[in-house]
Amino acid sequence: MAFSVDEINRNAHLLPGVRLGYQILDNCRYPWSLRAAMSMISGGNHSCKSTGPVRVIIGDASSTQTIMLSRILSPLQVPMISYQASCACLSNRQEFPNVFRTIPSDVYQARTMAHLAEHYGWTWVGAVVVNNDYGLLAVQAFRERAQGSGICLAFFETFTRETLAQDIQRIATTVQESSARVVLVFAWYTDAGALLLELARRNVTGRQFLASEAWSTSSYLLNNPAMRTIANGVLGVAIRSAPIPGLENHLRRLHPSHHPRDALLRDLWREEFGCEPFSLSGSESASLPLCSGAESLQGVQSTFTDTTHLRVTYNVYLAVYAVAHAFHSLLACGPVEDSAMNRSQQQCSSNYNISAAEVLQHLGQVNFTTQIGENFFFQGGDIPAVYDLVNWQASPDGVLTYSTVGRVEGFKLHMEESAIWWATGSKTVPVSVCSEPCPPGTRKATRKGEPICCFDCLPCADGEISNKTDSLTCDRCPLEFWSNDEKDKCVPLPVEFLSFTDAMGITLTTVAVSGAVMTAAVAVVFVYNRHTPIVKANNSELSFMLLMSLKLCFLCSLLFMGQPTHWSCRIQQAAFGISFVLCISCILVKTIVVLAVFRSARPGSDSMMKWFGPGQQRGSVLLFTCVQVIICAVWLSVRPPQPHRNTGLKGSKVILECTLGSVEGFATLLGYIGLLAAICCLLAFLARKLPDNFNEAKFITFSMLIFCAVWIAFVPAYVSSPGKYAIAVEIFAILSSSFGLLLCIFAPKCFIILIQPHKNTKKFLMGKSEKT
CATH class of the missing domain: 1.20.1070.10 (Rhodopsin 7-helix transmembrane proteins)
Known part of the structure; x- marks a missing residue:
């Protein structure tokens, strides 16, 4: 966020003559989030000098906290732009008129999973979800998309944080005993990790997991050696990644001496270089020596300096730029003719008395092109759905990594089939069906009291055929035709009359x-x-x-x-x-x-x-x-x-x-x-x-x-x-x-x-x- 604001302030064409300020506060849990938000909108405790209070909140990351904050701030018309709150409920503009977000709704990733199941013929799928809006609404969206596609839920298990240990035991037993070989998991990465570890302990293999964006790219899980046997082949929906030009150079130039009050940067220096950056009263570490000052991040390879897969980071970047473009439009910034210099200059209106309602209106009308050439705009409070599809694969040294194997744009699915390694340990697509497909010559007959995915294959009667797989009915042959022995095509009946030759x-x-x-x-x-x-x-x-x-x-x-x-x-x-x-x-x-x-x-x-x-x-x-x-x-x-x-x-x-x-x-x-x-x-x-x-x-x-x-x-x-x-x-x-x-x-x-x-x-x- 600091990089984005600094970049915008240096931009001569975006908000010329206007400098953005920012205040970053920890959200932690709901009371702290609410206190931070109220502090921001009240205009107190901010480090920059401005003529008015902060008018836009970038956050919260959590859907639950975003919902609660919106209910309080909505009457005040304070705009909120979340970079990670993906709950489908936030798309309701009647309930949450002040919420925008730069991450797609969970509805789209649930539909993507249903699309994947339909694409690969997985009609018997299990679901494990966290018992809150994130999980329950995602399963609802999955069911709605799967309806009419012949996809059924073999089981539907929920868990809560308070009873996680007991719930994980129950869910692991269900997964182990179920005939479903594909399991979709909507959960936070720590909860998904607990389930995977329990399944690994029970030596349950051959399950193809579909991961939600909350854990599909989790380095915490990928770096856990115990995950290699159970999580190899995971196919996940991930927040799309995109580069941010100049960010890596910015990160590598950071130094505690330039930001003496940045506690996070000091912690990074201690962990990376094993020394105390400088001495502040009461903050010295007794066990670490002082740094020489020559330490630099230029040659350091760490998750902090790795900008190859920017996902949530890029969402924050888009959120800041959306705010800047909204203010640019609101302040009527544009070229102004300078008669003295005989040239046009960029200039914004000097009227900074902006109402929250105006900011909300202009945020909804934002439409700009990013530095990488993408068109950005809001649809209501959401952005068009774009996801990456990632696949967990074991590298030659046995370490799990994820590889991007596809992309989802709206309802279009683009897959690199040859790049996927499945949970079977090969490139053979796993099979997950309650009943094997009915071959031509038979029809599906549902079993009483069971889901539509569980059926028997009954042969067509004489004179009837079915010429496609999983046919619901058998079609009667036309006049003078009859079914062949396989009952998959109509053949002309032999013509008989009393011939001179027989x-x-x-x-x-x-x-x-x-x-x-x-x-x-x-x-x-x-x-x-x-x-x-x-x-x-x-x-x-x-x-x-x-x-x-x-x-x-x-x-x-x-x-x-x-x-x-x-x-x-x-x-x-x-x-x-x-x-x-x-x-x-x-x-x-x-x-x-x-x-x-x-x-x-x-x-x-x-x-x-x-x-x-x-x-x-x-x-x-x-x-x-x-x-x-x-x-x-x-x-x-x-x-x-x-x-x-x-x-x-x-x-x-x-x-x-x-x-x-x-x-x-x-x-x-x-x-x-x-x-x-x-x-x-x-x-x-x-x-x-x-x-x-x-x-x-x-x-x-x-x-x-x-x-x-x-x-x-x-x-x-x-x-x-x-x-x-x-x-x-x-x-x-x-x-x-x-x-x-x-x-x-x-x-x-x-x-x-x-x-x-x-x-x-x-x-x-x-x-x-x-x-x-």
Whole structure:
């Protein structure tokens, strides 16, 4: 402070023509602080000559004493500028309108610690604080900043000076038993030292301490050998350091002979040089010799002359300059033109009757640039938050030192990650979590009655994923997608349809083509033997029409295979319905012909075949078939089948299929086929005992029984089969019923034609008939 005032008084541009005076009194505890403050503002007991009382108090260093002094001095509007009172409560301008400070509020260092915890993923943090405004408000600020960041306090322990020994034992046990590996400590350096020593005595290691500015740069702790095992790796928030140009030279020039009444300087001389600086009545030390006077601080390396890390010292420097700039503005100092000298001079107003209210007003408006180029101003009563981040590291000789590893400016954190040594003894960032992070594919589930940082990781359900760490929920996959085995991404579902290339498709295709070839072969046999009696006796025209329809039935099954399209879905059911009706119509007409021929063989019945000749037979087949064509036309025009992507089997596949469109239309199509088959079966059953040369009715009966059995079994099998298997069931029904008709009706005839040609004569057939 003395250096700053002297420097300002020598400055021709700051307060020109005005000299600042100062009075330094010991604060000690509250009563002495109050007495010193009252002495200052009353104008008594000060060493300088001035025209009025001291108007600004630089201090107090303690937050508690600053609060108490402010409550007394605030009604008098006496400005106070503290260089170390960091309590967040002092930012309240309603309560403390006369308090300014050159140290940031504790709120910012607490937020910085929360920012560090968030930055390094420490979600499980313990807190040890002194039980006063300094500690309690800091933890409150930490909690507010940590809220929403997933950071929890594993424990929160407080202590008081009066019961420090007992409290330290309790706190050490808590730290030792807790799973938290990061502990923030808001305490005075002596209290923090007591806790660290107790933990060292218990051999508690691996704890990463976050230090408040009150002990993060304490040389008292750093120089204690017992701290090396427990305090190595401490990461602390420190008051920012800055150089003061000229201060080191000023300190090294100091000599007791120049300041004979400076007791502190005499004590320094005794400690540093081991001699008494000079003899004052009653002050000589009996054990120390007198100094020669040649002693000097020029070559001395001590904490007194070390100006490499000026922290609180720089805050005092700023406080004095803030006062000077406030007075400079208040006294309207500025350049004045001197006509005699023909030049401008710096000059201040000669009105020194300054009120306290004016000083307060101008202090709040201070804005200047320091000698190192920084812009200084007050925000309310505070300054913008700037901190250094320091890291305690063991030097090669085992001595603890601290190194600056980062800087905090407002809410911006600048870290030199590679320069940090952690409590683990390495550069690996320690882990402090209640529960390990939930990997992708899981979600967080909080435990009942425990903090949100303690949770279980539950795997996502089928069809849901989480693709980031610590996800709170699992997201459902879009349509036609499903979760993979790890549940961390959605993958497209496999597309399934009855393909020509898979095993089932190849089998059905082979059977269908074989059936068509067999039908074609039977047709060739019949064409080649069309003039033989057995072909003529079984109505060769209807037989050829039946073979053609059977071939269509075999081939229409191929329309059900392959990827469904708009047109294939419409054609397949229509082709199936019309082909089978054509087939059943031919068989029905053949059955009616058999009955008509039998009736015509009776006396007086010659007219029956006249009314049911070849033209009527073809017309009947056409009529029966046209009914099915009309049914299909109405169905396809009203609600036709459409291709559909079926995702009903979740997690399995996307099934490409054809919807029926109208279930009523499909039921009508099957019902009509069933009706014709039932009528045909009934008529064939009635004609089963006709003469042998007309015994085709027996085979028609068998074929119809097989046909009806197949399609009756088809309905429940089709409804219960999933996906492409439903299509396979329908194809199987088509092929099996077609083979039943082909074999039952045409196999006996082909056997006679090819194996027993001697029976394929008119004489044999007539002879058999006569025997019957």
